[in-house]
Every structure is written in structure tokens, then in C-alpha cells.
Amino acid sequence: MAKTNPVQFIQQVRAETRKVTWPTRKETLVTTAMVFVMVFVACVFFFIVDRLIQFGIGAILGI
Secondary structure (H helix, E strand, O other): OOOOOHHHHHHHHHHHHHHOOOOOHHHHHHHHHHHHHHHHHHHHHHHHHHHHHHHHHHHHHOO
16 A cells, blocks of 8 residues: 555545535535434324324323
């Protein structure tokens, strides 16, 4: 395996970061908002499923 000196490594890293397409502020905000919305939806879904399972087990065991 070829060894790269630290200067070459930094140059290679900088060259690769120039190739990255960075998201705009608007894209970042929209994506972040969608993550929060999906987390909320998942939270509500699992809460309802948990309550249904709790009700079912309670009905079966007669609690």
C-alpha cells in the first residue's frame, strides 16, 4: 500500500470536498422539517399500536 505524506493527503481531501454538491439552506430546512414530521407520525402510529396491544392483552387477561 502506497503511503501518502500529510501534505498530499490534505490536498486530496480538499480536491474531493470541492466535488461535493452541498445542499442549500432551503433544502436543509425542508429536509429537517420533513424528518421532524415523520418522527411525529411514527410516534403517533406506535402510540396507537401500543394502546391497541395493551387493550387486547387486557381484554384477554381480564384486567
